[in-house]
Amino acid sequence: MSWIDDTDDEDDEFDEADIRMRPNPKANRPRTKRRPAHADATIARVLGVDRGRYTVLVDEGTDEERRVLVTRARELRRQQIVTGDRARVVGDTSGDDGTLGRIVGIEERSSLLRRSADDTDQVERVIVANADQMLIVVAAADPEPRERLVDRYLVAALDAGVRPLLVVTKTDLADPAKFLSHFDGLDLEVFTSAQDEMPLERIGAALVGHSTVFVGHSGVGKSTLVNALTGSERATGHVNEVTGRGRHTSSSTVSLRYRGETGTGWVIDTPGVRSFGLGHIDRANILGAFTELALVAENCPRGCTHLPDAPDCAIIEAVAEGRLGPEGPARLDSLQRLLTTFGGS
Template sequence: MSWLTDVDDDDDDKYADFEARVRPNPKGSRARTKIRPEHSDALTARVLAVDRGRYRVLIAEGTDDERDLTTTRARELRKEAIVTGDRVDVVGDTTGDEGTLGRIVRIQPRDTVLRRSADDTDEVERVIVANADLMLIVVAAADPEPRPRLVDRYLVAAFDAGIRPILIITKTDIADPEPFLANFAGLDLTVVKSSQDAFPLAELRSLLSGNTAVAVGHSGVGKSTLVNALVPDANRATGDVNAVTGRGRHTSSSSVSYRVGTGWIIDTPGIRSFGLGHVDPDNILKSFTDLAEVAEECPRGCTHLPDAPDCAIIERVEEGRLGEFGAKRLDSLQRLLATLT
C-alpha cells in the first residue's frame, strides 16, 4: 500500500485544526509599481550647494516667505546628477527648521548645462553647474602665469553650453595684461580688468544683475577673492601660489551659489584641466554668427581649419571681405576647433 494512502483516521483528526504559518512578505503585500506619485504639492527650489548627499536649497525665492533648507534626493533620482544651480521640486518638511529634512522629487528642465569630461578622449561628461547665463573666466595677469589654451577650453565649453563668457583678468598691477589679451582680439568678448586688491565691483554687479554666473579658473588666480569682494559674508577660503610649482593651492572644495543683488554667482573649485570629449564642434561655429553664415557656402564636412580645401571662410578672409577683424576671428575659431581635434 502506498504511504500516501496508508494514513490512520486518527491522523486526520490530529491535523484537522492545524493552521499553517504563512511567511509574511517583508516588502509588504502591495505589488510593486513603476507609477510614481505626482507630488502636486511640491515646492520649487534653487539648489545652492551640494555636500555628500545633502542639498541646500532656497524655497520661495524673492518672496517674504523665502527660506533655505537641507534636503535629500528621492530614490528614483539616485542615478541623476543634481548640481548647483538646478531648479528642483521639493516635498516633505519644507519649514527650514533646524534638524528638518526635505526631499527632492524632480529636477526641472535646465536652460543651460556646463559640462566637462575627464579628458578629451572621454565622452562621459560631468555636469558642473546648471542654468548659468554667464561664465566668469578668471585669469591672473601673473602669479600664476596665464594659460591661453586653458582659457580656450573654457570658451569652448561656454559656447557649447550656450553661456556668455566674460573674461576677468586679475593682478593687472603686477603685469601688463595686453600681451595675453591679444590672444582673444578676434572674439566679441567682454573683458574686466582688476588689480590685486581692487575689483571694479560696480561694473561686475551690473553684469550680474538678473543673471546667474559661474566663476571658473584654476587655483590661485583670485577667483575666491573675487567672490568674497562681491559677497563679503561668503568667507570663501583663499590661498597663495606655490613659489616652486607656480600653481595655486585648491581652496574651494565645492560649488556654492551666492546672491549678488538680483543675480547669483556660483564659485567652483579650481580646475587645472578641462576635458572636452563631449563637445559638438558645430556649437563652436554657431557662436561665431558672422562666420557661421559664411560657412553655409563651405563644402560638406569642411573643418574650417587652415588645411581645409575650398573653405569659404578662409577664402573670404584672404580676399579681405570679412572686415578688419575677419582674420583674427578666423584665427580664434580655428584655434578653438583645433582644441577639439
C-alpha cells in the same frame, strides 16, 4: 488499547484549498514603476551639495525665502543633481533645525556646463546647471596666464550656450595687453583689476539678473573676487613660489547671491582647476557661436573642418576676399584656434 478510526477515508484527504494561508500584502503586491505625482511639490534652487545633502532655497524672492536641507528620493539615485538645478521638493520645507526635505524631481535645465576628465573621455561631469554666463578669472602674473586653458573654458561656454566674460587680476604686476590680444576676434567683455583695486561696480553690473559661474586656475584671485562681490568668506590662498601653482581653496561648487544697487544676481563659485577636458564637446556648437561665420559655412563642403588646411572652405575664401570686413581675419583665427583646442592639439 486500540484506536478505532470511524471517519470516512475520503474525509482524511486534504485539498490545498482547505489550507488557510495568512495573507502577505507586501509579497503579493505586484511591482510597479509608477511613482507619486507629487503635485504639491515646491520648486527650489539648489545652492550647494555636501556629502549627499543638498541646501536649497525655497520661496526665492519672497518674504518667506528660506534655506532648507534636503536629500534625494530613492528613485533619483542615478540622477545627477548639481548646484543651480531647480528641484521639486516635498516633505518638511520649514527650514527648521533637524528637519529634512526630499528632492523628488528636477525641472528641465536651460543649460549645462560640463567638462570631462580629459579630451579622450566621453563621460561628462556636470559642473553647474542653468547658468547663463561664465566669468573666467585669470591673473596677469603669479601665476602666469594660460591662453590654452582660457581657450578651453571658452569652448565649454560656447558649447553650453553660455555667455563668456573675462577678468584679468594682478595687472599691477604685469601688462596683460599681449595676453588679451590673443582674444581680439571674440565677442568677449574684459575687466582688468590691480591687486588693491577691483572694478567691482562694473563687474557687479554684469551680474545683475544672471546666474554667473566663476571659473579659474588656482591662485588667480577668484575667491577673493567672489568674497568682494558677495560678502562671503570663501577661503583664499596663495601661489607656491617653487611650483608657481596656486593652492585649491574652494572645495565645492556653491551659489552665492550678489546684491547691487541696480539689482541682484547669482554668483556660482567653483573649485579651481588646472585642466579642463573637452571630450564631450559638439564641434557644431563652437561654430554656432560665430554667427556670421556660421552663415558663410553653409556653403562649405560636407565635413569641412574650417582649419587652415581645409580645401574649398567658404569661410577662408570669404576672409581672403575681404567679404567679412576688417574683423574677419581675427574672427577666423579665433574660430580656428578654438576648433584646434577642441581637437586636443
